[in-house]
Amino acid sequence: MALGRAYAVAIRGLDGITVEIEADITGGLPGVHLVGLPDTALQESRNRVRAAITNCGNSWPDTRLTLALSPATLPKVGSMYDVALASAVLSAHLKKAWPRLEKTVLLGELALDGRVRPVNGVLPAVLAAKRDGWPTVVVPCGNLAEASLVDGIEVWGVQSLDQLQRWFTGQARLAARIEDAGAGAAPHCLDLADLIGQTEARVAVEIAAAGAHHLLLTGPPGIGKTMLAQRLPGLLPELTEEEAIEVTAIHSIAGTLAPETPLITRPTFIAPHHSSTVAAMVGGGTGMARPGAVSRAHRGVLFLDECAEIGTHVLEALRTPLEDGEIRLARRDGVARYPARFQLVMAANPCPCAPTDPKDCLCNAGAKRRYQGKLSGPLMDRVDLKVEMHPIRAGAFTHEVGEPTAAVRARVAAAREAAATRWRGLGVRTNAEVPGPALRHEFRPGEATMALLRTAVDRGKLNLRGADRTLRIAWSIADLAGANSPTPDHVATALSFRQGGAR
Structure with missing residues (x-):
């Protein structure tokens, strides 16, 4: 009996969960049995992994092979597990416990000739690996720039399964982290x-x-x-x-x-x-x-x-x-x-x-x-x-x-900075996110301003949610004007926009 082990990451929403992949080679009729709630794409990985391993100069075990993905109750989706599956099979078949394999999270899809193709969800997977304390993660070279955005974890890019296998034995090098991966040309903004x-x-x-x-x-x-x-x-x-x-x-x-x-x-x-x-x-x-x-x-x-x-x-x-x-x-x-x-x-x-x-x-x-x-x-x-x-x-x-975009953007930036400073204690950055109770109590405007709002509520033109939203608009108008608090004129303007009657 031979047992190999590798690690990958399953994505659930924006969160990642470490998945342990075990390959067990035992006596019996030849066949590959994949367990651990795989979806269709993952079920098909048996054929991709077998072709990639044989086309990279390795032999395939001619006996019963069981691949288990744990946690067993967690559904596994996609082709992100191919590289880890192949590494676990190689470790079990060659009876090699590579130290690098035991400390590395592996991500990527395999082509039939052993090339490693990029996959979706690499960034949240690398963030999950860092959170769980993994020292190293290997990703496809096509995803290396994306993975390099995460600091505090060693990131390598791989091009083929053969290169990865030689890296396990210390005979090859992988592509290193891309410095300044987030630096890129600013997208064009319409004026x-x-x-x-x-x-x-x-x-x-x-x-x-x-x-x-x-x-x-x-x-x-x-x-x-x-x-x-x-x-x-x-x-x-x-x-x-x-x-x-x-x-x-x-x-x-x-x-x-x-x-x-x-x-x-x-x-x-x-x-x-x-x-x-x-x-x-x-x-x-x-x-x-x-x-x-x-x-x-x-x-x-x-x-x-x-x-x-x-x-x-x-x-x-x-x-x-x-x-x-x-x-x-x-x-x-x-x-x-x-x-x-x-x-x-x-x-x-x-x-x-x-x-x-x-x-x-x-x-x-x-x-x-x-x-x-x-x-x-x-x-x-x-x-x-x-x-x-x-x-x-x-x-x-x-x-x-x-006015051009640059001039308006400068005023908006100043208004947003004023709002972020004012709401820092509430844990929000924009006026639209401010809770209603804070608007009505801690940051309540003057009586003249609130009287105008109360009149609109009494006349049935606003409900309570509308009153809060009107106050948020008034705060935005005040921030653009450089005022410390909304005035009755700011609330009147906010009411006109709120009711669709501004002229």
């Missing part, structure tokens, strides 16, 4: 000066950027709603180191991480099609749920163009992540938790026919109500700023030039 006119909408976008508020833009087609939304990420500050790692880990699991930019340092802009399903929007899939658009937009912008054309059940699924900042998805293999703290920007036409001139509308009152009724009251109650955009004059093409 706000490209947008003609729309002063009111520009102000709303600046307020939204300063406080991380949600925004609804309505107006006829071709008026600039999409252009404005696409320029919002350029107004936001760069992600902190912790936020960048978290966002990068989500995109690593989703398989949307670009090889040339392994570290995402700028807020992302995610714009799903209006025909997207609930699973595409919030996450899903069989077995263990995968991250959806709301998680890929974490710390960035989720833009829903033609939002009235999106299925009602899809829009209603956004209510929980908008309120909680995370999404919890229960599937057959367990509950996956993904962060989803994003800024929602929605764009909609005023009616189904959406003429450039409202006088040319052909829709009756019932059609308009049905069209606008797709945006439910509970969802709209979670949207802070509502702006109705109007056609511009022809003279704006030659006379009106808006």
Whole structure:
């Protein structure tokens, strides 16, 4: 009897769990038995591992081979375990207990000729290995830049199974950590000066950027709603180191991480099609749920163009992540938790026919109500700023030039810094995240300011959640103005944007 052992990592949501892989060679009819709740991709690894081992100049055991993945009750998904499986088989068949193998976590998929291919989810797997105290991790060379983002653990890149086997015996070297792996070309930001006119909408976008508020833009087609939304990420500050790692880990699991930019340092802009399903929007899939658009937009912008054309059940699924900042998805293999703290920007036409001139509308009152009724009251109650955009004059093409992104970004950065300093004791960084009790008690504005808010509540124009959200908008306006506390004018402006009646 011969026994080999290697280690890999299983990904559950954003967390990783160390998996021990044992290879046992005993007498009996030739065959490979894989146990430990493997999925289809992992079941097929038996053929990949066998071909890779034989094509690298090794023999395959001609007797019974049992491969066990522990914990046995944890479902194993994907092809990330190939390299560890092959290493355990080699250790058992050659009866070699390599010291390096016992201290290393192995990640990667095998080609039939022994090449090691990159896989998804390497960053959270390396973070889990570091958390569990592993000194070394070996990843595919295609994932080396991503793995090099994690400090405090030795990271190596491997190209083939033969190279890895010779590294175990000290006869070969692996690719070393990539220094400054997170350094890359800054993504291009669209300039706000490209947008003609729309002063009111520009102000709303600046307020939204300063406080991380949600925004609804309505107006006829071709008026600039999409252009404005696409320029919002350029107004936001760069992600902190912790936020960048978290966002990068989500995109690593989703398989949307670009090889040339392994570290995402700028807020992302995610714009799903209006025909997207609930699973595409919030996450899903069989077995263990995968991250959806709301998680890929974490710390960035989720833009829903033609939002009235999106299925009602899809829009209603956004209510929980908008309120909680995370999404919890229960599937057959367990509950996956993904962060989803994003800024929602929605764009909609005023009616189904959406003429450039409202006088040319052909829709009756019932059609308009049905069209606008797709945006439910509970969802709209979670949207802070509502702006109705109007056609511009022809003279704006030659006379009106808006502020560039750089100038607006500077004001937003100053406002965000003021907010982060003020809310540091609460553990939040933006006005949109501040708890309601703190707004009403510890950081309560003056009586004149609160009187205006109480009047709106007494008249039934605001509920209690709306009052808190109005206060958050007022704080953002005050931060942009450099004020120490919201004034009645700031609250009045916030109320006008909140109620969709700003002019």
